[in-house]
Amino acid sequence: MHRSTITQARELLRQKKISAAQLTEAVFARIDQVEDKVQAFVHLTREQALRQARDADARIAAGEDAPLLGIPIALKDLICTAGSRTTCASKILDQFVSPYDATVVEKLRRAGAVIVGKTNMDEFAMGSSNENSYHHPTMNPWSLSRVPGGSSGGSSAAVAAHECMAALGSDTGGSIRQPASFCGVTGLKPTYGRVSRFGLVAFASSLDQIGTLTKTVADAAVLMNVIGGKDPRDSTAADVALPDFTQALRKDVGGMKLGVPKEYFIGGGIHPEVERAVQEGIRTLESLGMQTVEVSLPHLDYAVATYYVIACAEASTNLSRYDGVKYGYRADKSDTLAHMYENTREGFGDEVKRRIILGTFVLSSGYYDAYYLKGQKVRTLIKQDFENAFGRCDVIAAPVAPYPAFKLGEKLDDPLQMYLADVYTISANLAGIPAMSIPCGFAAAENLPVGLQLMGKHFDEAGLITVGHKFQQATDFHSQQPPL
């Protein structure tokens, strides 16, 4: 039962072949079976979940039909849930209890979802391996000595291990798509502004976006229908009509143009097995009737530099709020307020400190124009590259990450190398466009999943869903199971 998709489980619930309580119990039985090995969660909300499942059963018995009624879902631990902890995997927020629900959580509850628990992540969403968590690392369900990716690594591992039916994550530079690729699940980062960020703990406000980790593209469509839309509490949540994304599942890809950006395949940085799987994925889409065209994104080579200027600048500003006064951790035994700030902020981990230092520097007097303003200008060039490319195609296909999941500890000592590996994902955040990772094959030697990235025009998640769903109807990479 725990292996079913949202779509399958909803059908069983509708037909009353299973109850929501049975489904939630099955998911917790699975958690009891594998969580020791995977460690995807920071905390579980078993009692509340069982209560929500019984409520869902009552709603079903009363004849209600809501899109997520009785469906067990996990949340990355930077999405606020009223009355329970939201730690951001940081010592600073370890005991923080959110006073309110994020808008997406309100929407999930209204749609009948059962909240299973909060998933592990890199501290404040900074990292690509989940090794920067204050709590513990998370293991990749496909190979327990390897990382699940990050920063939404707990969410992607939980979905891959069937410890929930779907999960929400956040993506600032690839934090949904890269772990989706590493764990063999479907990860969708919507357009910036498509989903409200109210109640999402901020990392880099012009880049952050909440999105979905699911077993299939069809499930991503169901979740997007629930979480998308404008919100009076987030002025950047755009006032753009929300389509019924499940309609996109019925569309055909015949005649659609698939852009292949040449820059993503040159330079030799890509693992040969990843390149092979991605190229085969592109050929599969051609065989389904898509016409491929070569496009160019000439500023790709500047994306990492641009991203780390802008993201760190925004992070250093956002994280200045953690001063020990208003909420979260406070260091005791400080003589003065200034000492209290410093002693409290020792609670940040290494990666977070590194980014605060970098961000503070690029915003500091005398350097603002040379770094931050320059970064914002190059961001314009990167955005224009996509506008030009989308003049010639409907959807762009590319790799997600240059390699499959790596071993725990393997890349911890060289932050720049870790940052450079984000090269394929961060452009979508800089341009604000939607992007998705779908499983497209396995790296041969150790059978590790590889993701294919699909990128679309602003607010065209529907296009990605159409192409991704057709791909999953023609392939079975997404339904293969990790050896757990």
Place this chain on the structure above:
Amino acid sequence: MSFDIEHIAALARLKLAPDEKTRLAEQVGTILAHIDKLNKLDTDDVEPTAHVLGLSNVFRDDEASEQSLADHNPISDSPAHDKGHYEVPKII
């Protein structure tokens, strides 16, 4: 480019141990050297992008919203508070 880790750490209210200072200065230096590649691009005539959707101000009527947290006292979230005030060490 002169990168003074002491000055930046003070601006960021971060207290760094001596070995942390050395390590972070070196790592951030390496990252800044990579970032310097942006200078290869001529951006004199390029407008900066602060926000991808080009939104302008979003206003609403100046009325109390039903969605405000009227029933929650935010001071109660503080690690130290007394009689409806935040408690902190002496400021001067």
